[in-house]
Structure formats: C-alpha cells, structure tokens
Amino acid sequence: xxxxPIAATEGVSRRRDRTWGWTVGLIGAAAGLGSAAVAIFVxxxxxxxxxxxxxxxxxxxxxxxxxxxxxxxxxxxxFGVAALGLARRSRFPxxxxxxxxxxxxxxxxxxxxxxxxxxxxxxRGA
Numbered sequence: 437x438x439x440x441p442i443a444a445t446e447g448v449s450r451r452r453d454r455t456w457g458w459t460v461g462l463i464g465a466a467a468g469l470g471s472a473a474v475a476i477f478v479x480x481x482x483x484x485x486x487x488x489x490x491x492x493x494x495x496x497x498x499x500x501x502x503x504x505x506x507x508x509x510x511x512x513x514x515f516g517v518a519a520l521g522l523a524r525r526s527r528f529p530x531x532x533x534x535x536x537x538x539x540x541x542x543x544x545x546x547x548x549x550x551x552x553x554x555x556x557x558x559x560r561g562a
Contacts, residue, residue, distance in 0.1 A: 447530040456535025464542045467508055471550065474504045493557035502554065505547045512543030 475481040478500045481490040492499065515536050523533035 447528055449528040449531045452528050452531040452535070456531065456538070460535060460539045460542065463539060464546070467543055467546055471501075471504065471508075471546070474501050489553055489557045493554045494561055496558055502551070505551045505554075508547030509544050509551070512540045512545075512547060515540030515543065 472483075475490060475492070476483050479490075479492045481492055485491075492501070517540075519533045519535075519537035519540060522536050523529045526532040
C-alpha cells in the first residue's frame with residue numbers, strides 16, 4: 437500500500453467554513469442564553485446574585501435545569517458522532533467534520549461543566 441499525502445487545500449471549502457463558524461457561534465450562544473433563561477425563569481435564580489453558584493444548585497432533586505443540561509450534552513454527543521460520519525462521507529470532509537466536531541465539543545463542555553458544578557454544590561450543600 438502506497439500512501440500519498442494530499443494538499444492542505446483538499447477537502448476544504450471557505451463557504452462551508454464560514455457557515456459552520458456562524459452556526460457554531462449562534463448555537464453556542466443560544467445554549468448559554470438558554471441555560472441562563474432556564475435558571476432564571478424556571479428555577480427562580482436571581483440574575484444579579486454574585487456567588488460561586490446560585491442557591492437552587494444545592495437542591496437535592498432532579499430539576500428542569502438538570503434535564504436541560506443532560507439534553508445539551510446528548511445533542512453535543514450527536515454532533516460529535518455526526519462529525520465522524522461527515523469526515524467519511526462529506527464532499528468537504530475537513531470543513532464539515534471540524535465544524536460539527538467543534539459544535540459537539542462546545543455543547544458537551546458547557547453542559548457537562550455546569551452539571552459537575554451542580555453536583556459539587558449538591559455535595560457541599562452550602
């Protein structure tokens with residue numbers, strides 16, 4: 437088997453890079469704002485309170501906020517799996533796989549980071 441390297445410009449589309457950039461930015465911002473909206477309007481958090489975490493984080497029951505964060509992680513994982521498929525099947529695999537992978541990573545990091553913070557708050561019980 438002979439391997440031949442490809443050019444750095446193969447599999448890349450500037451238009452798709454730009455589209456993925458805007459998509460990732462808008463969905464990431466929407467996820468952050470959605471998280472804040474669920475915390476404030478559903479769980480009753482004070483938007484102006486400054487502390488390591490809001491008081492509802494110490495509640496020892498399943499909250500709507502927890503369900504939102506788990507769904508955020510699940511959607512991020514789906515985008516991560518889609519990135520693998522796009523790397524194999526897309527017309528522009530480098531652009532599409534990086535875009536979907538980046539979106540999945542951002543959603544999973546946001547959701548899991550907040551879930552871990554909530555778990556720590558529940559354990560500490562402050």
